[in-house]
Amino acid sequence: MYDLLVKQRDTVNKWMDRFGVRFGIYKNGTFKEQLFPFDPIPRIISNSDWAELDEGLRQRVKALNLFLYDIYHDKNIVKDGVIPPEFIYSSSGYLPQCEGITPIKNVYSHISGIDLVQAKDGTWYVLEDNLRIPSGASYPMIARNITRKASPETFQNNKIFDNRHYSSLLRKTMDYVNVDNGLEVILTPGRYNSAYFEHSYLAEKAGVLLAYADDLIVENNMVYYKGLFDKKDKVGVIYRRISDEYLDPLVFESTSLLGVPNLFQAYAAGNVAIINAFGNGLADDKGIYYFVPKMVEYYLGEKAIMKNAPTYLPYFEQDKRFVLDNLHRLVIKDVAEAGGYGVMFGKDMDAAKLEELKELIKKEPRRWIAQEVIDFIDLEIIEGDETVSRKSDLRVFVLSGEDTVVWPSGLTRYTRNPDSFIVNSSQGGGFKDTWVLKK
Amino acid sequence: MVSLKANNAISVIKANRLFWMGRYAERVYLALHLLRRHYDLMIDEDGDAYKTFCIKMGIEDKYNSPEHFIASYLYDLSNADSVINMLESVNDNAILLREEIKSETLSYIQMAINYMKNSKEQSRGLGSLQYITDCILAFWGSADERICTANVRKTIFFGKFAESSDILIRFEYPLERIIGLLERIKGCIDCGLEMYNEAQLKAYESQLYADSYKDIKTLSYLNAIFSA
Amino acid sequence: MPKLRYIYKAKITFSERIRSHSYLLRLLPFGNEAQRIVESHYHIFPRGVINKSEDVFGNKILTGYIDEFHNTFEFSSQGVLETYPYIIHEELNPIYRFVSRFTKPSDKLLQVNQELDFTRDLDNHEKAKFISDKINSLITYEGGVTGIGTSAEEALSLGKGVCQDYAHIMISLCRLNDIPARYVAGFIEGEGFSHAWVEYYEDGAWHGYDPTHNVKIAINYIKIAQGRDYGDCAIDKGVFRGVAFQNLEVIVKVEHR
Numbered sequence: 001m002y003d004l005l006v007k008q009r010d011t012v013n014k015w016m017d018r019f020g021v022r023f024g025i026y027k028n029g030t031f032k033e034q035l036f037p038f039d040p041i042p043r044i045i046s047n048s049d050w051a052e053l054d055e056g057l058r059q060r061v062k063a064l065n066l067f068l069y070d071i072y073h074d075k076n077i078v079k080d081g082v083i084p085p086e087f088i089y090s091s092s093g094y095l096p097q098c099e100g101i102t103p104i105k106n107v108y109s110h111i112s113g114i115d116l117v118q119a120k121d122g123t124w125y126v127l128e129d130n131l132r133i134p135s136g137a138s139y140p141m142i143a144r145n146i147t148r149k150a151s152p153e154t155f156q157n158n159k160i161f162d163n164r165h166y167s168s169l170l171r172k173t174m175d176y177v178n179v180d181n182g183l184e185v186i187l188t189p190g191r192y193n194s195a196y197f198e199h200s201y202l203a204e205k206a207g208v209l210l211a212y213a214d215d216l217i218v219e220n221n222m223v224y225y226k227g228l229f230d231k232k233d234k235v236g237v238i239y240r241r242i243s244d245e246y247l248d249p250l251v252f253e254s255t256s257l258l259g260v261p262n263l264f265q266a267y268a269a270g271n272v273a274i275i276n277a278f279g280n281g282l283a284d285d286k287g288i289y290y291f292v293p294k295m296v297e298y299y300l301g302e303k304a305i306m307k308n309a310p311t312y313l314p315y316f317e318q319d320k321r322f323v324l325d326n327l328h329r330l331v332i333k334d335v336a337e338a339g340g341y342g343v344m345f346g347k348d349m350d351a352a353k354l355e356e357l358k359e360l361i362k363k364e365p366r367r368w369i370a371q372e373v374i375d376f377i378d379l380e381i382i383e384g385d386e387t388v389s390r391k392s393d394l395r396v397f398v399l400s401g402e403d404t405v406v407w408p409s410g411l412t413r414y415t416r417n418p419d420s421f422i423v424n425s426s427q428g429g430g431f432k433d434t435w436v437l438k439k
Numbered sequence: 440m441v442s443l444k445a446n447n448a449i450s451v452i453k454a455n456r457l458f459w460m461g462r463y464a465e466r467v468y469l470a471l472h473l474l475r476r477h478y479d480l481m482i483d484e485d486g487d488a489y490k491t492f493c494i495k496m497g498i499e500d501k502y503n504s505p506e507h508f509i510a511s512y513l514y515d516l517s518n519a520d521s522v523i524n525m526l527e528s529v530n531d532n533a534i535l536l537r538e539e540i541k542s543e544t545l546s547y548i549q550m551a552i553n554y555m556k557n558s559k560e561q562s563r564g565l566g567s568l569q570y571i572t573d574c575i576l577a578f579w580g581s582a583d584e585r586i587c588t589a590n591v592r593k594t595i596f597f598g599k600f601a602e603s604s605d606i607l608i609r610f611e612y613p614l615e616r617i618i619g620l621l622e623r624i625k626g627c628i629d630c631g632l633e634m635y636n637e638a639q640l641k642a643y644e645s646q647l648y649a650d651s652y653k654d655i656k657t658l659s660y661l662n663a664i665f666s667a
Numbered sequence: 668m669p670k671l672r673y674i675y676k677a678k679i680t681f682s683e684r685i686r687s688h689s690y691l692l693r694l695l696p697f698g699n700e701a702q703r704i705v706e707s708h709y710h711i712f713p714r715g716v717i718n719k720s721e722d723v724f725g726n727k728i729l730t731g732y733i734d735e736f737h738n739t740f741e742f743s744s745q746g747v748l749e750t751y752p753y754i755i756h757e758e759l760n761p762i763y764r765f766v767s768r769f770t771k772p773s774d775k776l777l778q779v780n781q782e783l784d785f786t787r788d789l790d791n792h793e794k795a796k797f798i799s800d801k802i803n804s805l806i807t808y809e810g811g812v813t814g815i816g817t818s819a820e821e822a823l824s825l826g827k828g829v830c831q832d833y834a835h836i837m838i839s840l841c842r843l844n845d846i847p848a849r850y851v852a853g854f855i856e857g858e859g860f861s862h863a864w865v866e867y868y869e870d871g872a873w874h875g876y877d878p879t880h881n882v883k884i885a886i887n888y889i890k891i892a893q894g895r896d897y898g899d900c901a902i903d904k905g906v907f908r909g910v911a912f913q914n915l916e917v918i919v920k921v922e923h924r
């Protein structure tokens with residue numbers, strides 16, 4: 001299917017280089033931009049698999065949006081005993097400041113990145129929901145642009161859904177919540193952010209302004225873009241690529257230089273839409289993850305289509321006993337960490353380390369979740385002239401605006417290290433294009 | 440509901456980046472152009488022609504031989520005056536302007552840098568740098584072709600013509616050429632581009648028509664026209 | 668009922684001119700069953716456009732943006748309150764039961780908590796007193812040792828601190844013992860600075876405790892801000908463009924009328 005494309009891989013890499021498809025990383029404290037390694041063999045998803053994912057992910061994201069609204073308003077899901085209050089109030093992602101605030105058109109998670117893996121029996125599992133600022137959509141977009149140029153025959157011979165319209169989906173999502181037809185901006189922390197390439201590429205392709213914190217001011221609860229000669233343009237929607245705690249130094253982290261002072265007040269007054277909304281970190285929480293299938297049933301009255309990886313919460317006494325007894329074969333995650341950090345595999349730990357971890361779990365059960373290690377499908381990658389197998393995952397992007405839409409592609413990441421299970425790009429993996437077949 | 444307004448807003452920082460990207464890109468182009476002419480003299484007529492080049496360019500002559508000059512002035516990243524550093528300056532600005540100038544325009548700068556950093560090419564000296572000239576010309580073509588927002592495009596070309604005026608004055612080009620560039624600067628700013636100082640522009644213009652336009656004062660007027 | 672007149676005056680002097688100054692101020696007193704507002708005024712200069720709103724903790728906030736250059740920033744608040752016994756009936760917001768940034772316990776606090784050993788049958792009033800006594804046996808009042816970013820755990824380890832630290836430690840210990848507790852910033856009688864104390868929840872109402880003076884609050888404490896910890900209650904927060912040293916002068920005066 002893709003042999004012709006693989007033959008063109010030097011051409012593809014030249015184009016990648018030319019377009020500066022880079023990913024920033026910090027090594028020993030210094031910032032380096034390096035090419036984001038691209039493997040030409042695509043991940044291929046059959047049309048029938050996709051139909052199920054499409055339905056399941058729309059359902060999941062709808063439930064997550066309803067959950068966020070509920071938590072920041074009536075909290076029925078807590079009152080009805082589905083989720084213990086500790087999981088809400090002691091989550092670092094829960095922001096009490098958001099209580100009672102309804103975002104524009106009641107959308108919380110405009111852009112959701114759901115991380116999936118496929119087990120050897122073909123079942124797809126959700127590993128993580130990313131509802132804050134999931135990154136990565138730009139890479140398959142530009143990769144497709146390049147691979148189509150490098151090997152047109154490949155795309156003639158295979159019927160594959162195009163994925164280059166991600167930027168127009170993004171633009172539609174921004175248009176939908178834009179307040180009073182104001183300016184539309186992507187707010188970036190700047191060049192030294194690992195995803196700066198993506199910020200500027202999406203701004204270019206969506207035709208919106210790329211703004212830095214200094215460009216925006218809040219006056220009279222309105223957000224303005226500060227142009228030349230103190231000209232001020234009202235901003236209607238901000239797709240921010242800065243996390244909650246740094247976004248408004250007067251409400252959150254005071255020392256943040258990346259944020260826009262009093263942005264929160266403008267947001268609370270309904271004068272600007274923020275993509276994604278403040279306070280979404282709660283739904284990202286690895287502890288809350290456990291409850292997502294229950295949310296689907298609670299809010300939608302439907303059985304959850306997407307499966308979670310089998311997960312145990314040491315918070316529950318029964319689960320704790322199970323986790324302590326089976327620690328050696330489980331994967332343990334610290335709920336406070338992200339980006340592949342704070343993930344430990346029982347099988348890699350010696351007896352002393354296991355004991356140490358057991359003590360930590362007993363001391364702070366709420367801080368940990370444990371999961372079965374799923375035996376997932378490895379994907380082939382080209383290394384030199386050989387084809388080898390590597391662990392990989394898939395981040396699918398779901399956009400919520402007037403409708404909930406699943407982008408028919410996704411970011412497939414793979415590990416470069418053959419023994420590694422962690423495919424996060426912050427830890428130096430590569431990426432693949434993701435093909436969804438039309439038939 | 441497409442808000443076209445979006446693309447017209449420019450912050451002060453962005454205006455400066457556009458202008459200086461234009462200046463540095465033109466500096467790369469003209470440095471290579473003038474270098475070729477001086478290098479031609481160095482082949483069999485005047486081995487020290489590079490010294491004249493340094494004086495006119497207004498850079499320090501810190502080179503101990505013609506060979507050292509070529510190697511260092513072209514490729515040495517630790518030499519602040521080097522062509523590769525000019526390119527880095529173009530790139531530092533361009534990378535922060537991707538969404539304004541478009542990925543394709545930016546790609547010519549990326550290509551130039553990747554090429555110049557390749558040691559195989561470096562060993563070939565000045566001869567191989569026609570490729571850089573080609574990239575810069577493609578960059579200008581792409582900028583003109585693809586940047587629809589007038590004030591963005593014109594700010595870049597304002598920088599370009601300001602830089603070429605500066606260098607052409609230094610290299611004592613005939614007055615008509617300098618006047619011609621002034622007309623092109625005016626073409627960039629008379630369309631409501633507010634980022635220039637009218638008094639300085641007038642001062643510069645009358646200075647050109649005075650006898651001593653090769654004066655250092657001309658350059659100081661020229662370089663004060665841009666103001667954002 | 669007693670009437671109190673309060674004056675709060677603050678002035679920030681910048682060593683260089685600054686601009687693009689955004690601020691968020693919590694200057695205005697609460698109106699509740701322990702303090703009724705008779706009159707209340709505020710003054711901000713330069714002011715920019717001021718927006719008045721309420722944050723999620725119920726605090727009145729004033730936000731604004733000053734575009735032009737300035738060397739000084741003044742803000743003041745004054746008025747008259749009628750005060751009543753310090754009991755505030757209110758439905759409990761669960762956020763005050765859980766750890767917050769400045770009150771997160773670690774080894775030292777957990778150890779002190781074990782020493783408290785509340786196995787006997789005590790109500791929250793009695794427990795609050797025990798906790799405050801305990802804190803006063805462990806730390807001494809000393810200014811300049813801790814700062815606005817010091818956590819309860821850090822202050823306890825230092826064994827020194829000011830009202831903010833006393834309050835954080837008390838809140839942390841209360842919450843460890845399932846006593847909902849919150850941080851309060853405000854003014855007390857006399858002349859000096861702003862003060863901080865604690866409210867704990869018992870029997871459908873909030874009660875005041877001042878761990879710095881080791882006393883249950885009866886009356887005449889003027890509440891300006893409340894929240895999970897200091898982070899929610901700062902009187903003034905600002906961000907500006909420019910490089911300058913800042914010098915803050917504050918006068919607080921509260922007297923009977």
